[in-house]
Every structure is written in C-alpha cells, then in structure tokens.
Amino acid sequence: MNNKSYHHGDLRTALIERGIEVIDQKGIEALSLRKLAAACGVSEAAPYGHFANKDDLINSIEHYVSNKLSTALKESVKETGVTMEGLVELGCAFVMFFVRNPQYFDLIYSHLNISAGGENRYEPYDFIVSFMQKLFENIGHPPELRELTFVAQFSFIQGLMMSSIMIKNHDAAAKEGAVRKLLSANHLLFIKNN
DSSP: OOOOEETTEEHHHHHHHHHHHHHHHHOGGGOOHHHHHHHHTSOTTGGGGTOSSHHHHHHHHHHHHHHHHHHHHHHHTTTTOSSHHHHHHHHHHHHHHHHHOHHHHHIIIIIOOOBSSSTTBOHHHHHHHHHHHHHHHHHTOOHHHHHHHHHHHHHHHHHHHHHHHHOOSSOHHHHHHHHHHHHHHHHHHHHHTO
16 A cells, blocks of 8 residues: 555554554554544544554554564664674664564564564564574584574573563663673673583
C-alpha cells in the first residue's frame, strides 16, 4: 500500500504506531481498524486506504518494527565492521533497542511468527546470523564450534535483554554501560579459547 498523508501527517504510520500501543496494552485480539480510525480521529473507512484488513495491518506492524530493529543493528556496526568490537556493539544495540522500546518486546516475541530464513524470514535475526558467520571466518573460529558458539552468544545477548527490560529502576545510560561491559567480558572468553 502507498504511504498517504492526511491532515495530521502520515496516517499509515499513525495507525501502525497506535496499533502497537493497542497490542502492548490490550493484546492483539483488541486490534481493530475501526477503533484505530477513531483513535486517530479519521473516518472508519480511512484505514482501508492503507490496509486491506487487520492481517494486513499486523503484517505492516511486523515490518515496521523489523525495519527499526534492523536499522539499529546495522547502524551499530558501521564504524567497527565485522570485529569482536562490532559484536559487542551489535549485542548492545539489540539489548538497548528493547530497553528503549519495551512495547516491541511482547509484540515480537509473543505475537509474530518469525524465524531466520524461510517463509517467515526475520531480517534482524538474519543480519545477526550473517554477522556472526563473517566474524567466525575473520577470526578463524573452529568450524565445529561455530553453531554452538552462536547459540551461546545469542542466548547470552537475549538473556541480557530480558534482564535489562525487567530491571525498571535504572536509567538507560546506566543499563547500556553495564550491558557493554558484560558483552565485552563474555566475548573475550570465547576468543581466548580459540
């Protein structure tokens, strides 16, 4: 569907963002194009200029969040490239994306049917997999340990993300500093064992 403007700005994006709020607060079952139209102050027909139906809206929400996360991950390694430092930055970007956008966490991990490759490709995950594969090549990590190392590293990053989201009493800058230190220490462990 085309991006169309309405008198308050970009209606398509407004509907997507409001849809994310509804899913976060009330669950995906509460999502309705009619209710979103009312919340955005437009006619009930207006959303249908952007989305064919609720499923189309949900797919658009998935792409919106996926693009935001992909952009954050790619930006995080622009300066470092595919290096150990880049892996720390990539992991930190992943964790902090959800710390700064906790409403995306439940959406991605509870409501979307995503995976690496295949029919339900998830670009951010594919980017992380590709980055790790290139890193392993660059550092000469033993081929027989690569899959296990990837699972361990990604599990560690996801664990940090979960812990960081659950701890509500620290500011984002403090969390980012702690996450970066933990990632640096963890990544040094697997490089020393090569």
